[in-house]
Amino acid sequence: MSTEREDIKKIEKEIDEENVRIVLFGQPGSGKSSLINAVCGREAVKTGELMEPTTDAVVVENGDVTFIDLPGYGTDGFPEEAFLERFRPFQYDLFLCVFSDKLRAADTRLFCMLEALKKPCIFVRSKIDLIYEEGRTLEECEAVIRRDVETQLGTRDIDLVFVSARRDRPVGIDVLNDVIMSKMNEARREKYILTAEARTKEQLEAKKAAAMTFVKRSATYSAYNGLNPIIAVDAAVDFMILYQLYNNIRETFGITEEIIASSKKVSDKDKRLVLGGMSREGINLILKNAGRQLVARTFLKVVPVVGQATAALIGYKLVNKTGRDYVNACYELARERLLSALDARRS
Secondary structure: OHHHHHHHHHHHHHHHOOOEEEEEEOOOOOOHHHHHHHHHOOOOOOOOOOOOOOOOOEEEEEOOEEEEEOOOOOOOOOOHHHHHHHHOHHHOOEEEEEEOOOOOHHHHHHHHHHHHOOOOEEEEEOOHHHOOOOOOOHHHHHHHHHHHHHHHHOOOOOEEEEOEOOOOOOEOHHHHHHHHHHOOOHHHHHHHHHHOOOOOHHHHHHHHHHHHHHHHHHHHHHHHHHHOOOHHHHHHHHHHHHHHHHHHHHHHHOOOHHHHHHOOOOOHHHHHHHHHOOOHHHHHHHHHHOHHHHHHHHHHOOOOOHHHHHHHHHHHHHHHHHHHHHHHHHHHHHHHHHHHHHHHHHO
């Protein structure tokens, strides 16, 4: 059993340490900060302020995803050689080249270096809500931009996404999310969908599936607690596991008290469940309702081998069941909100 536990712990450790780091580069004023906010679904970084973008990298933590907003490459403030020496961009694995006008020659040169190193780079044409050319539709304007970019890069084999990061009417962020995830392995893809705001029904379903996987891992941690022979720490560990689990699930779906209060279609039972998971009293009530199982587990832990294994199974089932119920309730709230937003965009 100990070998199996060590194997499980090793897998869990690898998943937890699978960092997602996304680099954004492009000229000052191209809309990188606004793009980060649109992907996160919140104001993760201030915009519209003088933040000396030409001298410092802006690091934005959003759950298990880190965005690194690099200053302009090949500018007076950072000539190409100085830029590469200071920021060492090639240590990262995924890049977004953000531009709002013509693609600059310096950005093209950086892309060529990334391509030589086989680093995935996605081109993001921002501020498409400002694109206008008399006598041409938006689609025709985008086609012209695409041809210009392909000509400048010398290849048609590129990923180019057109977006608007306006908070009141975002465009293309759903497509960008899908393209980003297509460049990731399974572990990183799971972490990205957990933190990025779902913009489509498909992305929300993927978020739900990833959340269920996260619940299963948390249930495994609870099983380790069941194997712990120190009885006195049981309740505290169970509480912390559920507290952190519920908090992460709410953050995954972007659920707040305001969203719960404004819901008109989600059942009162689900709303009470989500609210209960926000407080110490609510979580303790959940544990109290599971009291019989917890008492049985505490007793079984003093029984060698078989008793401890049964205690671990009870802990796993407890967290897995309550966690899945919480995911389903948060999903219903997020689904109601998403469908409302999609209806508003169509109108």
